[in-house]
Amino acid sequence: NAGVTQTPKFRILKIxxxxxxxxxxxxxxxxxxxxxxxxxxxLKLIYYSVGAGITDKGEVPNGYxxxxxxxxxxxxxxxxxxxxQTSVYFCASSYxxxxxxxxxxxDGTRLSIL
Amino acid sequence: xxxxxxxxxSLIILEGKNCTLQCNYTVSPFSxxxxxxxxxxxxxxxxxxxTFSENTKSNGRYTATLxxxxxxxxxxxxxxxxxxxxxxxxxxxxEATGYSTLTFGKGTMLLVSP
Numbered sequence: 001n002a003g004v005t006q007t008p009k010f011r012i013l014k015i016x017x018x019x020x021x022x023x024x025x026x027x028x029x030x031x032x033x034x035x036x037x038x039x040x041x042x043l044k045l046i047y048y049s050v051g052a053g054i055t056d057k058g059e060v061p062n063g064y065x066x067x068x069x070x071x072x073x074x075x076x077x078x079x080x081x082x083x084x085q086t087s088v089y090f091c092a093s094s095y096x097x098x099x100x101x102x103x104x105x106x107d108g109t110r111l112s113i114l
Numbered sequence: 115x116x117x118x119x120x121x122x123x124s125l126i127i128l129e130g131k132n133c134t135l136q137c138n139y140t141v142s143p144f145s146x147x148x149x150x151x152x153x154x155x156x157x158x159x160x161x162x163x164x165t166f167s168e169n170t171k172s173n174g175r176y177t178a179t180l181x182x183x184x185x186x187x188x189x190x191x192x193x194x195x196x197x198x199x200x201x202x203x204x205x206x207x208x209e210a211t212g213y214s215t216l217t218f219g220k221g222t223m224l225l226v227s228p
Contacts, residue, residue, distance in 0.1 A: 042218030090157050105157030
């Protein structure tokens with residue numbers, strides 16, 4: 001069972017470069033999310049999507065963009081990478097948002113901006 | 115401001131011993147509280163989800179309790195195993211229609227020693 005798959009697992013970028021973090025899920029979940037996890041901090045929501053073609057900002061969206069053209073895929077785009085975007089990025093998905101609907105997480109992309 | 119505070123920050127116990135992790139929150143109104151386990155280098159995995167009306171829920175050797183009046187939750191681990199070494203994250207969902215942002219705690223790092 002693949003669940004939520006993120007690629008790449010690691011990446012080093014130079015300041016000002018751009019890249020796309022890939023996320024795909026095979027559980028036919030409507031909801032998908034992008035979080036960042038900084039050392040010693042709780043996860044922060046960057047963007048989320050409630051279905052194909054629908055996305056919305058989370059708590060920390062600046063410097064990022066997303067798209068949701070299919071149910072399965074939810075890529076995160078970094079434009080003009082900055083050192084403050086060094087973090088671990090997690091993609092998650094859930095069938096819904098009810099109290100019996102846990103979020104399923106991928107194993108993360110570890111990104112360093114130098 | 116919605117906040118989730120976890121204690122202790124870190125904990126070391128001997129294999130086979132029990133332990134209890136604490137979570138205090140200020141999220142209001144409250145919908146549900148979740149506990150996740152995050153192994154090093156992996157994404158969080160759901161352990162339990164409790165609604166306002168539930169005061170205990172078990173998942174194998176993991177038992178979560180909830181006191182919605184005092185806004186406190188605990189996660190009790192029985193007969194610890196080396197594989198329990200991980201970060202345990204408390205997550206609170208506010209009550210709302212549609213999607214609402216989860217508030218993540220910083221986690222308690224548990225090390226089970228042989």
